[in-house]
Amino acid sequence: MSGGRRLLSLLTPRGRFLSGCGIAVLLVGALLGERALVQLAVFVLALPLLSALTVAREQFRLTVRRTIDPARVPRGGTAGVAVEIANADSRTGGLWLLTEQLPGALGHSPRFVVDGLAGGETTTVGYRVHGTQRGRHVLGPLRLRLVDPFGLVERSTVGTDTATLLVVPRVRPLGPGGLAAGHGGGGEGARRSIAVHGEDDVSTREYRHGDDLRKVHWRATARTGELMVRLEERPWRAQATLLLDTRLRAHLIHARDGDAVPRGAAGDDCPPPDSLEWLIEAAASIGTSLAHRGAELRTVTDVEELTPASGRGRLGPEDLLDRLARVGPSRATGLGTGVDLLCRAAGDGPVICLLGAVGPDDVVDLVRGRSGPTTDLAVLADVGSWADGGAGRVRRGLSAASRATLARQRDDAVDLLSSAGWRVTVARADQSVAEVWAALGGPDAPPAASVGLETVWTPA
Numbered sequence: 436m437s438g439g440r441r442l443l444s445l446l447t448p449r450g451r452f453l454s455g456c457g458i459a460v461l462l463v464g465a466l467l468g469e470r471a472l473v474q475l476a477v478f479v480l481a482l483p484l485l486s487a488l489t490v491a492r493e494q495f496r497l498t499v500r501r502t503i504d505p506a507r508v509p510r511g512g513t514a515g516v517a518v519e520i521a522n523a524d525s526r527t528g529g530l531w532l533l534t535e536q537l538p539g540a541l542g543h544s545p546r547f548v549v550d551g552l553a554g555g556e557t558t559t560v561g562y563r564v565h566g567t568q569r570g571r572h573v574l575g576p577l578r579l580r581l582v583d584p585f586g587l588v589e590r591s592t593v594g595t596d597t598a599t600l601l602v603v604p605r606v607r608p609l610g611p612g613g614l615a616a617g618h619g620g621g622g623e624g625a626r627r628s629i630a631v632h633g634e635d636d637v638s639t640r641e642y643r644h645g646d647d648l649r650k651v652h653w654r655a656t657a658r659t660g661e662l663m664v665r666l667e668e669r670p671w672r673a674q675a676t677l678l679l680d681t682r683l684r685a686h687l688i689h690a691r692d693g694d695a696v697p698r699g700a701a702g703d704d705c706p707p708p709d710s711l712e713w714l715i716e717a718a719a720s721i722g723t724s725l726a727h728r729g730a731e732l733r734t735v736t737d738v739e740e741l742t743p744a745s746g747r748g749r750l751g752p753e754d755l756l757d758r759l760a761r762v763g764p765s766r767a768t769g770l771g772t773g774v775d776l777l778c779r780a781a782g783d784g785p786v787i788c789l790l791g792a793v794g795p796d797d798v799v800d801l802v803r804g805r806s807g808p809t810t811d812l813a814v815l816a817d818v819g820s821w822a823d824g825g826a827g828r829v830r831r832g833l834s835a836a837s838r839a840t841l842a843r844q845r846d847d848a849v850d851l852l853s854s855a856g857w858r859v860t861v862a863r864a865d866q867s868v869a870e871v872w873a874a875l876g877g878p879d880a881p882p883a884a885s886v887g888l889e890t891v892w893t894p895a
Contacts, residue, residue: 440520444608446483450483452586460476473728482587485560486587486588490581494773495520495579497523498521502519504517510569510602510603512602514563519558519575520533521555522552522556522557522844524554528553528554529582530551530582531549532546532548532581532746533548535577535578536593537572540572541568542564542601547560553806571602572600574600575598576594576597577596586608603760605869605870607869609868610869638662639655640664641662647664674730674731675785676786676787677733677734678735678788678789678790679714679718679737679762679789680791681715681763682734682766682768684768685791685793689709699801707864710792710817710864713816714790717814717872720789720868720872721868722755723752726751726752727752731749731784736765740776741779743757768842770801781805785809786812792816792818793840794844795847795848795851800850801813802857810858811856812857815860816860816861816862818842820862820865860875
């Protein structure tokens with residue numbers, strides 16, 4: 436009985452239909468006493484049975500090897516996959532239907548037909564995948580289906596071989612702006628106001644809440660009538676720290692239905708589908724630029740610090756992209772953990788905060804935890820702009836009242852940060868990372884009106 440069930444399980448819908456017809460003809464022939472019908476029925480029933488026995492007895496041994504070129508692509512990029520199939524048996528193979536199993540983010544699973552591959556021979560099939568979704572994607576294993584020439588019987592087996600494609604965030608070119616055009620210890624182009632250890636510098640600035648009162652420069656205070664503090668000379672070190680807000684509650688996450696085309700910056704044929712993806716792309720672009728310019732880069736999120744695969748050492752451009760490829764929305768409710776990590780990692784170096792939907796309560800810890808000679812930068816995403824028409828379908832809707840509340844809270848956060856000496860700008864879905872970075876560049880960057888950004892400049 437078990438053997439019969441196994442043979443029946445090999446039948447395709449066509450084989451089952453033919454077997455049903457054979458049984459019906461056999462019954463009719465037996466009832467009418469028509470010998471010719473009975474003989475025809477026996478032949479019809481024997482055909483799928485013989486096919487099932489043939490396919491069930493067929494032995495095969497395959498080896499499969501995949502080559503992905505390149506194995507690491509930016510979001511929106513394309514990779515070629517070559518699948519090398521070798522018949523490790525000494526006998527010639529039958530009709531093999533092969534299906535490469537792919538995750539839904541990479542599109543439909545390609546299918547191939549290999550017929551009569553001689554023993555010891557190798558054939559190569561290929562296909563291309565489009566990395567529309569950032570992350571680590573497993574290609575394979577290969578599903579093999581053996582079928583008879585009539586398509587009546589099918590035998591299926593799945594291999595164990597796989598390969599990995601890593602889709603990393605895009606790195607967008609950045610023009611002048613950010614740390615290179617302003618203050619702080621960002622990269623080689625930053626103004627080095629801190630250079631020699633142990634001697635006072637004559638440079639001063641206005642007192643900020645939290646500054647050490649022992650650093651007050653009394654002669655400058657008497658001359659200007661404002662409380663001034665001196666900037667001590669210290670060994671300069673190119674250092675920068677990124678804070679990336681990945682909280683699910685701070686973003687409108689795209690539903691990734693594959694049909695909606697999100698609205699983005701002009702000329703961008705693969706724009707970020709939601710505010711979180713935009714901020715991750717900004718972190719990749721800004722962090723890579725700073726690292727290439729020699730900055731010691733550290734990156735934290737609201738839940739963890741991103742470290743190299745080795746667990747220690749500086750975070751290089753490739754390490755940054757690899758770690759960001761795996762970043763997803765977190766369940767954290769606040770920025771407290773991220774701010775603590777940021778303050779420990781940043782030291783006296785400048786920070787760049789890439790924030791989602793925030794209010795003054797979310798950034799007050801940033802203001803309290805950051806005071807010193809550097810000027811910090813913040814980008815606040817206008818998450819409502821990703822819910823506008825043409826921006827694709829999002830998992831959560833956004834009513835007019837919710838939009839107004841978000842805008843009011845964002846404006847309050849901007850006011851609080853700018854009053855504490857931060858340079859702040861607001862980014863929308865139709866703006867590129869380069870435009871936002873230029874808006875943070877201070878006097879050397881294009882004026883805000885020329886790039887259509889809402890920018891708050893730090894008072895001189």
